[in-house]
Amino acid sequence: MKEILSISDIKLLVDTFYDKVRNDELLADIFNGVIKNKWPQHLEKMYRFWQTILLGEHTYYGSPFAPHAHLPIDAKHFERWIELFYGTIDELFEGEKADEAKWRAQKMAEMFLFKIEYYKERDSKPLL
Numbered sequence: 001m002k003e004i005l006s007i008s009d010i011k012l013l014v015d016t017f018y019d020k021v022r023n024d025e026l027l028a029d030i031f032n033g034v035i036k037n038k039w040p041q042h043l044e045k046m047y048r049f050w051q052t053i054l055l056g057e058h059t060y061y062g063s064p065f066a067p068h069a070h071l072p073i074d075a076k077h078f079e080r081w082i083e084l085f086y087g088t089i090d091e092l093f094e095g096e097k098a099d100e101a102k103w104r105a106q107k108m109a110e111m112f113l114f115k116i117e118y119y120k121e122r123d124s125k126p127l128l
């Protein structure tokens with residue numbers, strides 16, 4: 001068990017997590033439906049996203065919510081996402097950054113779900 005300290009730790013985290021996602025019966029089809037054969041690009045983006053958050057090295061510039069706005073997902077999908085993410089962190093890492101990763105993921109999942117439900121209820125387009 002080690003701390004998350006470098007880009008190679010981030011890569012291990014992201015690769016291990018998305019391996020689980022790709023083998024998850026609830027989540028795999030949703031991800032594959034959008035990402036198709038562009039997994040290497042998605043993983044690259046996610047390395048940069050977590051590198052920016054956890055290491056403070058600003059390599060991600062994007063709109064995290066945009067690609068989720070119209071996905072067919074609800075609370076149970078986010079619960080599974082969080083379960084797999086926490087499981088990945090706990091099997092590989094410990095320490096302050098590991099806790100922060102879980103906290104940030106949880107907050108973003110809550111925010112994404114809130115927005116998705118909000119726009120569903122109003123049947124309107126999100127302002128991206």
Ligand code: HEM
Pocket residue numbers: 027030031034035038042045049061062063064065067068071073077078081104105108109112
């Ligand atoms: C069930 C929950 C989720 C599903 C099904 C999902 C699915 C996806 C999909 C299909 C993409 C687009 C990939 C592409 O365009 O190639 C994406 C991008 C992304 N996701 Fe998620 N996601 C989920 C939860 C989360 C959570 C909780 C976070 C935050 C920790 C997150 C962070 C991101 C980021 C940063 C991107 C890249 C955005 C960009 O294009 O700049 N996702 N996700």
